[in-house]
Amino acid sequence: MSDHGATFDTVEPGDDLPAITVELARDYVKAHATAIGMPFARFTDEEGAKREGLPGQITPGNMTLALLARELLAWAPGGRVLRLGTTFRGLALAGSTVQLLGTVTEKDDERRTVECDVWMETAEGDRCVIGTATVQLP
């Protein structure tokens, strides 16, 4: 990886993406949920989420997907995410701190793309969101 981020010539399968720690502050989750047109109680209000039977305010799946894209583009500024697929396996609770992690799994010389595994991990080590991505690197 260069000083300016990952480039196709500098990455190899097996490389880890730098871990990013994200505090899922309640106001942060609420603001983004509202911006994406999902201002539902489960995403914006602790008590409202509990009334729905949840342990507390949760992060929208769409926001966890976006955070994984943010991780990829922070690693490779100027790159293009061509595909990102995720499975929401568990709850990302608002008010908690998570880590965004990833690793390069394949490299395509012709398309100048890489395949990556990416995931969001809770403080307890649970992978609450897992995914794969195709990224075209500069």
Added chain:
Amino acid sequence: MGFADIDRSVLGREYDRLTYPPITAEELITYARTLGVTDPIYLDEAAAKSGPHGGLVAFPTFVVKLRGGQHMPMEVAKEMTLGGFDAGKDIELGAPIRPGDVITATSAITELYEKTGRSGSMWFVVFRQHLVNQGGEMVANVDSRMMQRTRGAQEAAR
């Protein structure tokens, strides 16, 4: 009536089409800012001019905001009354979205299947939003996977 009884002719049938008003720079910037993005190509129109796209573009996952008008066809919606869960999302990205773009979203169900896990039987429905811009270029395919436990599994869990 249950998921198993849904007429499979629903698969692939367009059930919603919505053309959005022109995308504004403000909504692209709000999306990126509230997510915590710091790269100016998603935040600053002037700075973005010297970036790789020659101007401001949407952060890639902005496309999930464009969910169309009707979330799902009625025959599926009525089976989701017990409360479904968002099980995952796959996005395939094409042309970047720029301010002024007029995006049309068409929606169809692409998969409907049952799986049995530790907590019993579950149904999965995959909805696809196909997004194109005013020039007919593919902007994105967004596949959303909703999971619904069957009534039997829900009752057993109580």
